[in-house]
Amino acid sequence: MRLRLHATSWLACGLMTACAVGPDYHRPRVAVPQHFKEAADGWKPAEPNDRHDRGAWWKRFKDPELDALEERVARANQTVAGYEAAYRRARALVAEARASLFPTLGASGSLTRARGAGRSANTPTGTNAGVPTVGNVQDLSLDATWEPDLWGRVRRQVAGAKANAQAAGSDLDNAKLSAHAMLAQSYFQLRALDATQRLLDGAVVGYRKSLQLTQNRYVQGVAARPDVLQAQTQLALAQAAATENEIARATYEHAIAVLVGEPASSFALPRVPLAATPPPLPSELPSSLLERRPDIAAAERRAAAANEQIGVAISAWFPSLNLSASGGFTSATLAQWFTAPHLVWSLGPQLVATLFDGGLREAQTEEARAFYAQGVADYRQTVLAAFQDVEDQLVSLRVLEQEAGIQQEAVGYARQSLEVVMNQYKAGTVTYLEVVTAQATLYSAEQKLAGIAGQRMVSAVGLIKALGGGWDPPPPPADGTSR
Numbered sequence: 001m002r003l004r005l006h007a008t009s010w011l012a013c014g015l016m017t018a019c020a021v022g023p024d025y026h027r028p029r030v031a032v033p034q035h036f037k038e039a040a041d042g043w044k045p046a047e048p049n050d051r052h053d054r055g056a057w058w059k060r061f062k063d064p065e066l067d068a069l070e071e072r073v074a075r076a077n078q079t080v081a082g083y084e085a086a087y088r089r090a091r092a093l094v095a096e097a098r099a100s101l102f103p104t105l106g107a108s109g110s111l112t113r114a115r116g117a118g119r120s121a122n123t124p125t126g127t128n129a130g131v132p133t134v135g136n137v138q139d140l141s142l143d144a145t146w147e148p149d150l151w152g153r154v155r156r157q158v159a160g161a162k163a164n165a166q167a168a169g170s171d172l173d174n175a176k177l178s179a180h181a182m183l184a185q186s187y188f189q190l191r192a193l194d195a196t197q198r199l200l201d202g203a204v205v206g207y208r209k210s211l212q213l214t215q216n217r218y219v220q221g222v223a224a225r226p227d228v229l230q231a232q233t234q235l236a237l238a239q240a241a242a243t244e245n246e247i248a249r250a251t252y253e254h255a256i257a258v259l260v261g262e263p264a265s266s267f268a269l270p271r272v273p274l275a276a277t278p279p280p281l282p283s284e285l286p287s288s289l290l291e292r293r294p295d296i297a298a299a300e301r302r303a304a305a306a307n308e309q310i311g312v313a314i315s316a317w318f319p320s321l322n323l324s325a326s327g328g329f330t331s332a333t334l335a336q337w338f339t340a341p342h343l344v345w346s347l348g349p350q351l352v353a354t355l356f357d358g359g360l361r362e363a364q365t366e367e368a369r370a371f372y373a374q375g376v377a378d379y380r381q382t383v384l385a386a387f388q389d390v391e392d393q394l395v396s397l398r399v400l401e402q403e404a405g406i407q408q409e410a411v412g413y414a415r416q417s418l419e420v421v422m423n424q425y426k427a428g429t430v431t432y433l434e435v436v437t438a439q440a441t442l443y444s445a446e447q448k449l450a451g452i453a454g455q456r457m458v459s460a461v462g463l464i465k466a467l468g469g470g471w472d473p474p475p476p477p478a479d480g481t482s483r
Contacts, residue, residue: 020152022311028376057470076261083175090168097161100154103146112137141328153315160308170298181465190252191274192454200242207235227432278460292468299382303375313368319353393463414442
C-alpha cells in the first residue's frame with residue numbers, strides 16, 4: 001500500500017508539477033579588475049554577450065587589397081567551414097534531444113505462411129486434426145511508447161544541447177574572428193617585408209655604387225686593396241639579406257593563400273611596401289567590447305551545459321515510467337481483419353527503478369559535478385586570459401608608437417652621419433671602414449623602422465581581436481532590447 005502511495009506521488013509530481021531535479025544554472029562569478037592598467041578608466045566586469053554582427057572591422061585600415069582578401073575568408077576558409085559544420089551538427093543534436101519529449105509511434109505488418117500440426121483455420125470440418133496443415137497468418141499492428149519526463153532528465157538534456165549549440169556558434173564566430181585577424185596580421189607582415197625588400201634593394205644599389213667608387217679610387221692609387229674587399233663583402237651581404245627576405249615573404253604569401261582557401265602554387269600578391277599606420281584608439285573603451293569575445297561566450301555556455309548534466313545524473317536515482325500501447329488485427333484472411341474476434345490490443349504502464357548498481361550512479365553524479373567545476377575553471381581562466389590579451393596589445397601599441405618616433409629620429413641622424421662620412425672619405429680624411437660602418441648603421445636603422453611599422457599594424461589587429469572584433473560599440477537592437 002505504501003509503495004503504491006509513493007508511486008502515485010511520483011507520477012503526480014512528474015505529470016502535474018514537471019519536477020526537474022538537479023541544480024539550476026547561474027553564471028559563474030569572475031573576479032576581474034574594474035579597468036585596464038594600460039587604458040583609460042570606464043571598464044566594468046564583463047559578461048558574455050557575443051551574439052551580434054561585428055561588421056567588417058578590417059575596413060578601418062583602408063586597404064582595398066586587404067578588404068578583397070578578407071571577403072574571401074568567410075567563403076573559402078576550410079577551418080571556418082569545419083566549425084560551421086560543427087555548429088550545424090550541434091543544432092541537430094538539440095532536435096535529437098528534444099525528440100525524447102514526445103511519444104514514439106510505429107507500425108508493423110507481416111504475412112506468414114507456415115506448416116504445423118493440427119487443424120488450421122482453413123481446415124474443413126471432419127479433417128483429421130493430427131494431419132499437418134499449411135495456413136496463412138496476416139498481422140497488422142500500431143504501437144506507441146512514451147516515457148514521461150518525470151524528473152526533468154530530458155529537459156536537462158535539451159537545455160544542455162542548446163548550451164552546447166550556442167557554444168558551437170561562438171566557436172564558429174571565434175574561428176571567423178581568428179581567421180580574419182590572422183589574415184590581416186599576415187598581410188601587414190608581408191607588406192612590412194615588402195618595405196624591407198625595397199630598403200635592401202636600395203642598399204644593394206648603394207653598395208654597388210660604393211664598390212665602383214672604391215675600385216676607381218684603387219685604380220687611381222688613392223684607396224687600398226682592403227677597401228675594395230670591404231666594399232665587395234658589404235655588397236654580397238646585402239644581396240644575401242635581400243634573398244633571405246624573399247623566403248620570409250613567400251612564407252607569409254603561402255599562409256595567406258591557405259587562409260583564403262587557395263593553393264599556394266596559384267596564389268600571388270603584388271609587392272607593395274607598407275605605408276599604413278594603426279587607426280587611432282578612442283579616448284575611452286567600454287567594457288562591453290570584452291563581453292563580445294566569442295571564446296568567453298563559448299566557455300560560459302559549456303559550463304552551462306555541464307551544469308545540466310548534473311541534473312541528468314541525479315535523475316537516474318529516481319524511477320522511470322514507461323507507457324506503452326499497441327493494437328491491430330491478426331487473421332488468416334484479409335476479409336477477417338476488421339472483425340471483432342481478430343482485434344488485438346494491449347495497454348499498460350511500467351515503473352522501473354534501479355535498486356543496486358554498485359555505486360554507478362553516485363560515481364556518475366560526482367563525475368558530472370567535477371566536469372562542471374572544470375567548466376567553471378575554464379571559463380574563469382578564459383576571462384583572465386582575455387584581460388591579459390587586451391593589456392598586452394595596449395602596452396604593445398603604446399610602446400611601439402613611442403619607439404617608432406625615436407627610431408625615426410635615429411634614421412635621420414644615421415642618414416646625416418653617412419653623408420658626412422662619405423664626403424670625408426672622398427676627401428681622403430677617413431678610411432673606408434668608417435663608410436662601411438655608417439652605411440650599415442643607416443640601413444640597420446631603416447630596416448628596424450620598417451619592422452616597427454609592421455609590428456604596430458600587427459598589434460592593432462591583435463587589439464581588435466582581443467576586444468572581440470573592434471572597439472566600436474555594437475549598435476542597439478531596433479526594438480531596444482538586448483540580444
